[in-house]
């Protein structure tokens with residue numbers, strides 16, 4: 344019998360598990376895949392490592408004509424080798440660190456049997472409290488030929504950079520990967536159902552990123568629904584409902600992510616959820632009193648990010664140790680590691696007027712000495 | 725003022741969102757400086773920084789956050 348079992352071992356789980364273990368509770372994590380979860384193994388960390396050379400090339404290109412002419416080439420297989428060296432040991436490293444704290448790691452897929460019992464590949468475990476921290480997984484477009492598409496995990500493991508790639512979707516993950524792939528020599532096309540890229544960021548800045556990417560040769564097909572993917576000798580063809588056909592060596596479905604709740608037994612025990620994820624109250628508690636949820640798997644209004652998952656994990660631990668205050672999120676900064684980068688915090692400029700707020704534009708990169716005072720005079724949009 | 729620091733990233737820019745009390749409540753950034761500078765804005769929002777608070781702070785120079793933070797002071801109460 345455990346005090347608390349976390350289902351999942353990502354940021355939404357292990358930070359809180361550490362707090363509880365250090366407070367003397369008997370804690371376990373159940374993990375079906377790699378300990379440490381998405382960010383560490385298949386997300387942020389691998390991504391920013393692979394982005395490194397692309398970012399440097401982007402910086403160098405700012406000096407074309409004023410001191411640097413050459414654009415170095417990325418040797419992708421060597422970079423991927425380095426990624427494995429750096430990222431692959433992280434999972435075991437975290438498992439060892441958690442073991443030192445007395446946290447048990449149960450390998451396998453958890454499924455609820457009753458509100459106090461889970462089944463992990465045939466063995467039952469009981470706990471007073473559970474925290475569902477199962478995260479999200481890449482969505483798959485329900486279209487003919489979906490078996491030819493790859494996901495973000497596949498991309499972050501590519502042994503060689505394909506000569507051409509089509510990304511379906513133009514959200515932040517697709518846009519970041521497109522920038523990396525282009526810098527590594529691939530011919531990149533993004534096909535987006537909507538009319539814009541980078542939803543959730545300032546609309547004008549999102550368009551500016553698209554323009555800069557276009558200037559570097561990346562192609563965008565907006566307002567086009569992908570209808571099917573087919574095979575043509577050793578390449579693939581992405582067909583849109585409007586009749587466009589784009590041929591490439593590699594197709595990535597980057598249309599979004601969905602809650603990881605398949606086979607979790609939520610219906611068996613009656614935990615409420617919807618398409619966005621598990622429903623929780625302001626204490627991150629589900630409708631079943633002893634079951635909480637944390638991280639990407641929750642249906643929540645704030646961004647699904649590593650720091651928000653960590654914040655929730657720490658918060659759930661505090662509630663389990665007696666905190667009776669509802670969760671209060673501070674401002675959440677978010678960054679798209681596109682080239683150029685974009686970042687956002689708090690109210691979006693496009694939402695400002697509704698809230699009686701003013702927007703001031705500061706042309707940082709164009710501001711010249713002495714002129715700055717004039718440039719920066721308050722000028723509401 | 726900042727051209728020497730912006731590493732010729734001439735399109736780098738930001739928009740700040742200020743409420744009726746002239747407190748910072750949001751920001752959008754584009755350019756190489758964006759990831760680090762958005763973090764520098766976190767306490768300005770969370771702790772409702774005043775112009776005086778920023779004016780009485782010394783930041784390293786020339787750095788992106790050290791330039792942007794004093795710059796936004798004039799928009800705050």
Ligand SMILES: Cc1cc2nc3c(=O)[nH]c(=O)nc-3n(C[C@H](O)[C@H](O)[C@H](O)COP(=O)(O)OP(=O)(O)OC[C@H]3O[C@@H](n4cnc5c(N)ncnc54)[C@H](O)[C@@H]3O)c2cc1C
Pocket residue numbers: 350351352353354355356373374375376377379380381382383385386387390451452453454476477478479495516603606607637638639640647648649650652
């Ligand atoms: C490509 C990519 C790039 C990203 N980049 C960033 C970034 O730059 N910055 C940022 O802040 N965020 C980024 N994110 C988002 C970030 O990775 C997530 O917000 C974060 O990992 C959420 O943590 P979590 O613990 O909720 O879920 P996860 O880390 O997904 O952990 C959930 C774990 O639960 C396990 N699991 C699921 N079901 C079961 C079950 N039934 N039994 C046992 N185990 C189960 C899964 O195997 C998984 O390991 C990125 C995500 C992706 C995919």
